[in-house]
Amino acid sequence: MDFESKWQNINASATQVFSFLNDLRNLEKLMPEQIIDYKAEGQKCSFTIKGMTSLSLKVDQAVEPKLIRLVPDGKSPFEFELMAHLRESEGTTQAKIQLQADLNPMLAMMAKRPLQNLVEIMADKLSAQRF
Numbered sequence: 001m002d003f004e005s006k007w008q009n010i011n012a013s014a015t016q017v018f019s020f021l022n023d024l025r026n027l028e029k030l031m032p033e034q035i036i037d038y039k040a041e042g043q044k045c046s047f048t049i050k051g052m053t054s055l056s057l058k059v060d061q062a063v064e065p066k067l068i069r070l071v072p073d074g075k076s077p078f079e080f081e082l083m084a085h086l087r088e089s090e091g092t093t094q095a096k097i098q099l100q101a102d103l104n105p106m107l108a109m110m111a112k113r114p115l116q117n118l119v120e121i122m123a124d125k126l127s128a129q130r131f
Contacts (some may be wrong), residue, residue: 001100003098014086024043024045029125043058058072066087101123
């Protein structure tokens with residue numbers, strides 16, 4: 001399944017936004033309140049989704065200043081990739097968060113709304129950041 005946020009306008013260059021996202025310590029600022037015990041070091045981060053599961057992510061691909069792709073690092077309840085797409089236009093940047101997940105039909109039914117909310121929240125919080 002594919003979950004995408006709307007494109008959000010950000011008053012910063014794509015290079016600034018890319019640098020922010022490529023430092024996984026900043027990813028915590030984009031997470032919803034259900035994320036606890038967030039830790040980041042280098043190109044890896046880990047956190048717990050309150051009442052559900054713990055996840056570890058790592059940067060799998062970084063194409064400056066257009067794309068950052070994170071994938072699970074270790075055990076995950078399902079395969080997925082979380083991507084930030086950036087495009088610059090006249091000194092501002094547009095960003096979109098995308099999550100592609102390999103979900104079985106039962107899990108897809110339960111996770112569809114929370115995963116769509118996740119990408120929207122992350123994009124909204126990214127657009128609200130000061131660079």
